[in-house]
Amino acid sequence: MSLMPSMIDLLARARVDLRMGLPVVLTQPGRAVLALAAEQLDSARLADLRALGPVDLTLTARRAETLKARVYDGDIARIMIPADADLAWVQAVADPADDLNTPMKGPLQSNREGDADLHRLAISLAKSAHLLPAALVCPLDHPAQFAQSHGLTVLPLAAVEPLMVESSPLHPVAAARLPMDAAEAGRLHIYRPEDGGEEHYAIEIGRPDRNAPVLARLHSACFTGDVLGSLKCDCGPQLRGALAQMGAEGNGVLLYLNQEGRGIGLANKMRAYSLQDQGFDTVEANHRLGFEDDERDFRLGSAILKKLGFSSVRLLTNNPNKIRMMENTGIKVAERVPLKVGETAFNQHYLATKAAKSGHML
Numbered sequence: 001m002s003l004m005p006s007m008i009d010l011l012a013r014a015r016v017d018l019r020m021g022l023p024v025v026l027t028q029p030g031r032a033v034l035a036l037a038a039e040q041l042d043s044a045r046l047a048d049l050r051a052l053g054p055v056d057l058t059l060t061a062r063r064a065e066t067l068k069a070r071v072y073d074g075d076i077a078r079i080m081i082p083a084d085a086d087l088a089w090v091q092a093v094a095d096p097a098d099d100l101n102t103p104m105k106g107p108l109q110s111n112r113e114g115d116a117d118l119h120r121l122a123i124s125l126a127k128s129a130h131l132l133p134a135a136l137v138c139p140l141d142h143p144a145q146f147a148q149s150h151g152l153t154v155l156p157l158a159a160v161e162p163l164m165v166e167s168s169p170l171h172p173v174a175a176a177r178l179p180m181d182a183a184e185a186g187r188l189h190i191y192r193p194e195d196g197g198e199e200h201y202a203i204e205i206g207r208p209d210r211n212a213p214v215l216a217r218l219h220s221a222c223f224t225g226d227v228l229g230s231l232k233c234d235c236g237p238q239l240r241g242a243l244a245q246m247g248a249e250g251n252g253v254l255l256y257l258n259q260e261g262r263g264i265g266l267a268n269k270m271r272a273y274s275l276q277d278q279g280f281d282t283v284e285a286n287h288r289l290g291f292e293d294d295e296r297d298f299r300l301g302s303a304i305l306k307k308l309g310f311s312s313v314r315l316l317t318n319n320p321n322k323i324r325m326m327e328n329t330g331i332k333v334a335e336r337v338p339l340k341v342g343e344t345a346f347n348q349h350y351l352a353t354k355a356a357k358s359g360h361m362l
């Protein structure tokens with residue numbers, strides 16, 4: 001029935017549910033759990049969840065390592081919530097904001113019984129909803145009945161897993177002429193993913209030849225740098241520098257990918273900045289929050305370039321991962337064009353960390 005939600009629709013709905021603090025039901029043959037985002041929990045929901053059975057606080061292995069909790073499930077850990085733990089305990093374990101003030105949260109006991117696949121799905125959902133990667137998970141006996149009587153979204157693991165791994169197809173929505181400081185001959189194209197996620201943009205300058213390598217930049221959104229002129233990173237000057245170079249050459253394409261904070265979202269990036277204020281570097285801060293250094297999906301860039309008719313680029317970047325990803329997804333990188341602008345007294349350490357830990361070319 002075409003008026004019923006598809007699996008992609010349910011996935012988008014589940015992300016919103018988690019952001020609203022609602023539980024979602026995750027199922028696999030013979031097993032089901034109820035999952036809630038730790039960050040959106042309140043005391044009433046914690047009590048109701050505990051009435052259903054034992055609750056685990058699922059974290060990434062990154063976060064568990066910081067907390068010195070045992071990791072039995074590879075990339076995630078299932079921390080048992082003690083009987084006397086309250087909402088503040090859950091939040092303190094999930095969120096590193098107060099780690100330095102209250103380093104002792106434990107002893108933390110990790111669950112090693114049974115399968116962790118549904119817990120892993122809960123973490124992926126929280127990440128893709130740009131929430132802290134921490135989820136409360138408890139087993140559920142009659143999932144279909146429970147979901148129906150509580151009006152909850154149900155996601156079967158087998159159906160949803162391939163959708164989470166694949167990059168969602170993007171479709172052009174609208175395009176119009178946009179004269180800019182850097183180039184009067186500008187055109188802004190909007191692309192919308194099928195999965196209800198962020199839209200991404202392509203700024204085409206001039207009318208680049210589709211049969212030759214185009215001067216291209218994959219720029220990830222940085223509200224603080226691009227809009228506010230933050231001195232903590234080099235994003236603003238890189239954005240304007242790339243557009244200026246394309247304007248000067250008369251041709252180019254800048255992809256503005258809405259993957260704020262290397263894919264963790266602006267709220268989490270500000271959590272990371274707060275940890276940086278406590279002395280951690282950009283990579284350590286991501287890890288303490290439970291994220292990888294870089295959670296972006298650069299396949300988006302190739303998908304948009306292909307939609308625009310390009311197959312080869314002169315890529316403005318210092319990031320070898322972007323080059324690798326372009327090549328692996330069918331866009332030839334004919335040349336790497338370095339983009340070194342915007343070094344300040346405030347971002348020297350940030351740029352040095354990217355070079356030392358993330359392989360950026362100096």
Ligand SMILES: Nc1nc2c(ncn2[C@@H]2O[C@H](COP(=O)(O)OP(=O)(O)OP(=O)(O)O)[C@@H](O)[C@H]2O)c(=O)[nH]1
Pocket residue numbers: 218219220221222223233235238259260261262263264269272273282286316317318319322354360
């Ligand atoms: N998590 C996190 N993200 C940051 C931080 N500083 C900047 N960012 C984000 O990092 C991304 C920078 O993206 P890009 O300009 O594409 O940079 P890049 O990966 O360094 O690669 P090139 O600039 O191409 O060399 C943006 O999404 C910023 O929001 C930080 O300290 N923590």
Ligand SMILES: [Zn+2]
Pocket residue numbers: 222224225226233234235236
């Ligand atoms: Zn930035």
